[in-house]
Amino acid sequence: MARTSTKEKLKVINDNPKLWLQNFVKIQDNNGDAVPFKVNEQQCEFVDSMVKFNIISKARQIGFSTLSLGLCLYYACTNNSTNYLLVSYKQESSSSLFEKLKVMYDSLPHDKYSFPKIKRSNRDEFLMDNGSRIQCSIAGLKDIGRGTTYQYILLSEFAFYQNQEKVLLSAEQALAKNLTSKVVIETTSNGFNHYQEVFMNAYKKKSKYKSFFFPFYSSAYEKQFKHDYNQAEDWYKESNSGRRLCPADLDGDEKILHGKGASLKQLMWRRWKLLDMSIQEFYQEFPSNSMESFITSGFSVFDQSKVLERINATPEPLPKTELNHLAEPLLRYINRGLFIFKLPKRGERYYGGADTASGSGGDSSTITILDSDGEQVLSFYHNKVPVYAFAEIINLLGRFYHYAFFVIERNSYGLPLIERLRKEYDYLNLYKHKVFNQQTGRKQMKLGWQTTEVTKSILVSDFKEHFEVGMVMIHCKETLAQMQIFVESNGKTGNKGGNGNHDDLVLSFAFAVQAIKANIWYV
Template identity: 60%
Template sequence: MAKTKQLTKQEKLQLIMDDFKLFAKNFIYIVDNNGDKINFLLNPQQQEFNDLLEKNRYMIISKSRQGGFSTYALGRALWQAIRFENSNILIVSYKQDSSMALFEKLKMMNRDLDQFREKYGTKVFPATKRDNRNELLLENGSRITCVVAGNKDVGRGSTYSMIHLSEFAFYQNQEKQLLSAEQALAKGTGKLVIETTSNGFNFYQKLFMSAWKGDSKYKAFFVPFYASLYKEQFRAEHDEAEEWFKANNKGNRLREKDLEPDEKILYEKGANLRFLMWRRYKLLDMTLQEFYQEYPSNPMESFISTGQSVFDQSKVLERLNYVSEPLPTNEVYNQLPDVLKPYINRGLYIYKLPKKGIRMFGGVDTASGSGGDYSTISIFDNEGEQILSFYHNKVAVYTFAQIVDAIGKWCNYAYLAIERNNLGLPLIERLRKDYEYLNLLKSKIFDQKGKKKLQLGWTTTNTTKSIMISDYKENFERGLISIHCKETLAQMQIFQEVDGKMNNKKGEGNHDDLIVAAALACQAMKQNKYYVDIA
């Protein structure tokens, strides 16, 4: 049997220099939680991220606190500067003190390389030519710069092989700063990494969720609070939490049979019992919403909206953990009217097939179809479970009327509450005249003579909107209805009351159309009428 060729010292060194994971393990030192200087051995999440970065130019990270990705970025920047001459690398932080702290850590890593410069020579480890407040320049022409994100465009006038935007969610003018950074990135080979904890609903939130859904050039990477890297990072806190738990539970640790429903979900996802004891310990001094923001288990938790939120965010997030996925296209295709088939799982999402003879109730909100607001439909059965949702922003009113008619009749001639404001009235007229749809909600109004009469549809005013949303909130939070549509729940995360007015949080791309449709469906259920016989 042939012997395996032994690598020479030079070959081994070259192998290490060519692989950042090996380079970090052998040549970079970091300070651990005990204040000891140790070799930088990438944790599993950093290794996973590193492998993704090798294949993707654009990366975006959402994480809990103290994830170690800023340290990773510094080490990676130093490796690239040493390994590839004339590299130009930019690290951006959101405030001066954090920028200085990052750069001091980088300079410490570089100073620790002096021993290897002596051992292997400056051809392998280029000497330091300049080391000042925010710039590290090496003899091979590579430069690493640390700056603070401000009003000036990031990277203007330069080209960079690597840009790392640290704590991006806290920048001012995020969209403008990112556009500037992308323009400064070297074509074809440059890499741009956005790394941050979340900071509510803003441009970063929309960018990350778009990447998370696969609708962006950015590759999303999320680190939950129970990731393996935190076993060591929070070991002291975990020990403290376990002692607290034992002291309050007759010396027993938390057991699987003792888990609360929300803890069972986390346990099934990978949170071990020590993490869950620590979670209970943290919740002694913070609300569940605060915990979600600081230590999320999924991206939606990290973006939780607090303060002026209309809906209880803990209940919204809990529901998100249990939602049913829409039925696959092949299960519903042959059962649907032809007009609906093009929209299956592309605007029309069916969570449960209608049962014969069961009354159903729906809400309808109409938009122009010009690409702005969405035309939406939400249908519930008589037990309050959501059967389907429809949302699309590029269907004209006349097409939407055909879709509403088809959905309504397919769902056992559902009793529909249609907002009659603006484009809702033409929709109602088409349903009655063109499609003879009879099962529509009627509202009581008074004419100028004081006589009471009925009109088709629901008229939304500040007063009636408050009633509608209040009823919907109660039905949802008391568990009288079950929402399966993730987009509806996402809109409920940003739905606020400001100065007595309830609406979605302002910002491009934010909508509340699905909330309106679901709330209208609750009004249909509240009236509990049916003008057609479905027996």
């Protein structure tokens, strides 16, 4: 068998960024020793799957900024006359990134192989004699990348930028218009902001960006946090007569995490970390799922630990193949706004809530239907359904679920919806409330729920109680996501405003709770 020449080996290495980094670049490990840059499992997944526009949500210190430094160095050394940009949110972080880059370059085996030489190096520029350049910039100082096009742009810790929308727009405009250029947003989360909106749109596949999420129990942490893990295990043993954590010791959250892949050692470390940080702080720094990373704290209306516990256990909706018997107008929405978790049972009564929007692309029109035990069987949300079409959807779904009893808000667009249901579709199983005529003193029955400051407090309080004491079971992930950002501020409740956040599903579920509480059946 013919032996592979050195030239052929070098070609194989130079064509593969993971091999190039492992063979030529050294980084410092936790002990301060210089070791080959061997791409870990999560970094490998990203390199193999990345596209032109990439956004990463992750737990802390998993190594993605280091990976981007290595990739920029690889591309700059193997491609002539190309530009690369590293953006950070403050000078200290920018300097740290650039120093790591220089250490990587210095670690290259210059005595054995030929690499581009440094032509100019200062605190924010790395120019090579092959014409390639790596620059560092700080978000907010100026329009980043103006006058230059870049093959690779890293927006590091993007969630902490003060001007996220402007920076992202500038980065996209500065990206080279070819098939191989890439922009990478990598960050831990920082509450609800433009980053959260961009990531969630990507996560829902409603964006040109491809989302990546890497939880705290990723295999990369086994090596990265080795010393912490061992210390946590020693702590646990000291507190438990020398015993390690075993599956029988796990609580509800831990059982779910263990089932998803978290090792017992990682769960001991989680308990150890929670000794000096709140669960909300842990969720933000070391999330186990993409929704958890955006956890709010302080004035959240719903118990966030219960919301996250439910998020980790929600089932998938029924596939379209099991729903072909639905009415024709509903088929287009199956798993594209309409999510059915359970089909109607013979003899069961169902209770629904609906919140109506204009259908112009802003707020969504939403429906929640529960069975008599409080288990969610259906969720619907869509922001481009006009009122007349939404009335037909409620009629069809309500009749499918045994003429479900509906509580529908009568405010704004709700009133014409109720009138259409009653007059055009003869749908009469609707909530009524009593109103006194202030002139005659007589009482009148009006269809629909009239939302005021007082009645909204009742809505929210009843929903909170039913959820937190286990009287209802939520299956819709989007409803739970909206519950994460549903807050109380200045005596008023609603979503944590801006960035496209909504609370429409929270309201429709709250109306469904009122339907069960009323326990009325007009038809």
